Amino acid sequence: MVDKIKIENLSCYYNKKCVLESLNLNVVKNEILGVIGPANSGKTTFLRTLNRMNDFDITYSRKGSVYLDGDNIFDIDAENLRRRVGMLFAMPIPLPMSIYDNITYAPKRLGLVTKKVDLENMVESVLRDSSLWDEVKDRLGASAMKMSGGQQQRLCIARVLAINPEVILFDEPCSGLDPISTAKVEELMVELKEKYTIVLVTNNVKQASRVSDRTAFFLMGKLIEVDKTDKLFVSPKEKETEDYITGRFG
Numbered sequence: 001m002v003d004k005i006k007i008e009n010l011s012c013y014y015n016k017k018c019v020l021e022s023l024n025l026n027v028v029k030n031e032i033l034g035v036i037g038p039a040n041s042g043k044t045t046f047l048r049t050l051n052r053m054n055d056f057d058i059t060y061s062r063k064g065s066v067y068l069d070g071d072n073i074f075d076i077d078a079e080n081l082r083r084r085v086g087m088l089f090a091m092p093i094p095l096p097m098s099i100y101d102n103i104t105y106a107p108k109r110l111g112l113v114t115k116k117v118d119l120e121n122m123v124e125s126v127l128r129d130s131s132l133w134d135e136v137k138d139r140l141g142a143s144a145m146k147m148s149g150g151q152q153q154r155l156c157i158a159r160v161l162a163i164n165p166e167v168i169l170f171d172e173p174c175s176g177l178d179p180i181s182t183a184k185v186e187e188l189m190v191e192l193k194e195k196y197t198i199v200l201v202t203n204n205v206k207q208a209s210r211v212s213d214r215t216a217f218f219l220m221g222k223l224i225e226v227d228k229t230d231k232l233f234v235s236p237k238e239k240e241t242e243d244y245i246t247g248r249f250g
């Protein structure tokens, strides 16, 4: 097992208030690492640190190191990092343009793909990988805003795949979706881990137990425990974990 990401002594702050404390955690290549925990436990802050989205927030600061394939992410170019570490949010937000243009927008802007035929092939490939091709192949020119919520979320996944990342961060990707769309996104995440390394933050404990290989439990800015998912859900080491997964709080 190879570590794709290694987090050492990471602490994060907003206005000097610590919201994530001395985190040590690794993400194994091609795994789905689930991150669960009640509101305000620092899950989103953790994800936004991994691709330096929080660099834009002037109240935010941090200490510690995060290594991606051995390189400290705080030493590499942030744009380049975000290309390697893509992120998906709770609410799918397609651009107000066609399905095709949604997917080609970033790769074109970044100059990753330029020739029309390469763009077309790329669009088909990422739509297949996001389990959307059969549903949209006859209407690639139609507005993305007319798709269902579940389709929009898979389109947003296709957009992330189009920049060819190594790691994908999901922040509660199913919170606005119905059970059928949720099941599709969950199946998709399991397929995607063959090619990508995935960190899945979810408020839905059952979702973590269904799809993640290992699960980390965060509480009030601290990692309480991390273990193989089967083990964490069947015999957690810590009482706080047990209380949370059995629904006694949170």
Ligand SMILES: Nc1ncnc2c1ncn2[C@@H]1O[C@H](COP(=O)(O)OP(=O)(O)OP(=O)(O)O)[C@@H](O)[C@H]1O
Pocket (backbone or CB within 6 Å): 014, 015, 019, 037, 038, 039, 040, 041, 042, 043, 044, 045, 046, 057, 059, 203
């Ligand atoms: N931009 C910000 N400025 C100031 N404080 C923030 C900011 N973002 C988050 N916080 C605070 O940091 C703490 C951790 O928030 P975070 O969003 O990381 O938690 P979370 O585990 O993702 O919660 P949720 O389950 O509600 O999404 C909270 O106390 C929150 O109020």
Ligand SMILES: [Mg+2]
Pocket (backbone or CB within 6 Å): 043, 044, 045
């Ligand atoms: Mg959050």
